[in-house]
Amino acid sequence: MRDCFIQKSDKKFLLIKHAAELVTCAGPAPKAGAAMAEMGIITDGALLAQDGKIIWVGKTDELPEVDQAQCEIVDAAGRCVLPGFVDSHTHLVFGGYRADEFFWRLGGLPYLEILERGGGILNTVKATRQATKEELKALGRQRLDAMLAMGVTTVEGKSGYGLDCETELRQLAVMDELNREHPVDVVPTFMGAHAIPPDYKGRTDEYVDFIIDEVLPAVAEQGVAVFCDVFCEKGIFSIEQSRRILTAAKALGLKAKLHADEIVSLGGAELAAELGACSADHLLQASDAGISALGTSGTVATILPMTAFCLREPYARARTMIDSGTAVALATDYNPGSCFSHSIPLVAALAATQLGMTAAEIVNALTINGAAAVGAAHRVGSLEVGKEADLVLLEYPSHQFLVYHAGMNIVSKVIKHGKVVWDKTC
Numbered sequence: 001m002r003d004c005f006i007q008k009s010d011k012k013f014l015l016i017k018h019a020a021e022l023v024t025c026a027g028p029a030p031k032a033g034a035a036m037a038e039m040g041i042i043t044d045g046a047l048l049a050q051d052g053k054i055i056w057v058g059k060t061d062e063l064p065e066v067d068q069a070q071c072e073i074v075d076a077a078g079r080c081v082l083p084g085f086v087d088s089h090t091h092l093v094f095g096g097y098r099a100d101e102f103f104w105r106l107g108g109l110p111y112l113e114i115l116e117r118g119g120g121i122l123n124t125v126k127a128t129r130q131a132t133k134e135e136l137k138a139l140g141r142q143r144l145d146a147m148l149a150m151g152v153t154t155v156e157g158k159s160g161y162g163l164d165c166e167t168e169l170r171q172l173a174v175m176d177e178l179n180r181e182h183p184v185d186v187v188p189t190f191m192g193a194h195a196i197p198p199d200y201k202g203r204t205d206e207y208v209d210f211i212i213d214e215v216l217p218a219v220a221e222q223g224v225a226v227f228c229d230v231f232c233e234k235g236i237f238s239i240e241q242s243r244r245i246l247t248a249a250k251a252l253g254l255k256a257k258l259h260a261d262e263i264v265s266l267g268g269a270e271l272a273a274e275l276g277a278c279s280a281d282h283l284l285q286a287s288d289a290g291i292s293a294l295g296t297s298g299t300v301a302t303i304l305p306m307t308a309f310c311l312r313e314p315y316a317r318a319r320t321m322i323d324s325g326t327a328v329a330l331a332t333d334y335n336p337g338s339c340f341s342h343s344i345p346l347v348a349a350l351a352a353t354q355l356g357m358t359a360a361e362i363v364n365a366l367t368i369n370g371a372a373a374v375g376a377a378h379r380v381g382s383l384e385v386g387k388e389a390d391l392v393l394l395e396y397p398s399h400q401f402l403v404y405h406a407g408m409n410i411v412s413k414v415i416k417h418g419k420v421v422w423d424k425t426c
C-alpha cells in the first residue's frame with residue numbers, strides 16, 4: 001500500500017469519542033426485512049478497542065476508565081462513525097480492460113451476445129492467462145488501495161478469468177497473498193464456472209465435469225477459496241449444471257454463492273435458496289417465487305445496482321425483497337466488463353434513487369448484511385463487543401450524507417483492526 005497512507009500507531013487501545021452518530025448496526029445477522037431499518041445509532045458515541053477488537057461501545061460520557069497514554073485517540077466530533085464497508089461481490093483480480101465493449105453495448109449489442117461471439121469475459125480470460133502472478137498482484141493491490149479509500153475494510157473477490165486449473169489457482173493465490181499483506185481482508189471465491197472456455201465450446205457438460213473432477217479438488221486441497229460461485233444464466237450454466245457444481249463444492253467444504261437471474265429469469269434465486277447458498281447475487285430478473293424462496297431461506301440477496309446501471313438493464317426489485325422479509329446486501333460487482341467501478345458512493349446513490357431503499361437499509365446492506373453474505377458476520381460488519389474494530393469515519397455528522405452527497409467519497413478516515421490505515425488529510 002502507498003507509504004503516504006498512514007503511519008500505524010503502536011498503541012494497545014483505540015479510543016473513538018464524541019462521534020455525532022456512532023452507527024453500530026448491532027443485532028442478529030443478517031438483518032432481514034423490517035430489521036433492516038434498525039441501525040442502533042448512539043449519539044455522542046464512543047468506542048474502545050484493544051488489540052484490534054472492540055471491547056466497549058456506548059456514550060462518550062459513560063466511557064470506562066482507561067489509561068489514555070496507551071490509547072490512540074480519535075476525536076470524531078462532527079463525524080458519523082460506521083462499521084467498515086463489506087464489498088461482498090467483486091471480480092478484482094484480472095488482466096486487461098474492455099472499454100470498447102461498454103460502447104458496443106450502448107450501441108445496442110447485448111452483453112451475452114458479446115460473450116457468445118468470443119468477447120466479454122473471454123477477452124478478460126485471454127489477458128488474465130497472459131498476466132504473471134506479480135502483475136496480477138500489483139493490479140490487485142492498487143485496486144484494494146482504492147477500495148480502502150472508499151471505506152471498504154473487507155472485500156470478496158472471485159476467480160473466473162482463468163477457466164483452466166493453472167490460472168484459476170493463480171488468481172486465488174494472488175487473493176490469498178493480498179489478504180495477508182493488505183489491510184483490506186479479501187474473502188476468496190472460486191468461480192471456474194464463470195463462462196465456457198473456447199476449447200470446451202459446445203461441450204458445457206464436459207467442462208462441468210472438468211471443474212468437478214479436476215479444478216475443485218485442487219482448489220479445496222490448496223485451501224485457497226472459501227466460496228464457490230457459478231454464473232447460472234441462459235447459454236452459460238443451466239440450473240442443473242449449477243446445482244452439480246455447487247453440490248460438489250459443498251461436499252469439499254466450500255460455501256455456495258450464485259450469479260442468479262441476472263439477464264434471464266432461470267430460477268437461480270430458487271436454486272440458491274434450495275442449496276442454502278450464503279448469497280444469491282444480481283437477481284435483476286428474479287421471479288416472485290424466487291423472491292419468496294429467498295425470504296424464507298436465510299440466503300442473502302446481494303444486489304449490484306451499478307451493474308444494472310452500466311448494462312442499462314432493469315434494477316433488481318430490492319424494495320419487494322425487503323418488504324417480503326429478505327435480507328439484502330449491496331455490493332459493487334467491480335469487474336472489467338459489466339461494471340468497471342468500485343464506487344460505494346454510487347452504489348448508495350443508486351440504491352436510494354433507483355431501488356427505493358432507505359438510508360438505514362443501505363447502511364445495513366453495505367455492512368452487516370455484506371458481512372453475512374461472505375460468512376463473516378461473526379467477525380465484522382457491526383460495532384459490537386468482540387468484533388474487529390473495522391470502522392469508517394465520514395466527513396459529515398450523519399449516515400444520511402452517504403446518500404445525500406450523491407456519488408461523492410465522503411470518507412475521512414478508515415480504521416482496520418483498531419489502527420487508522422487511511423486518512424483523507426494524509
Ligand SMILES: N=CN[C@@H](CCC(=O)O)C(=O)O
Binds near residue numbers: 120124262307337
Ligand atoms: N455476470 C457475470 N459476471 C460478472 C461480469 C464479468 C465480466 O463481464 O467480466 C458480473 O457479475 O457482472
Ligand SMILES: [Zn+2]
Binds near residue numbers: 089090091259333
Ligand atoms: Zn459477478
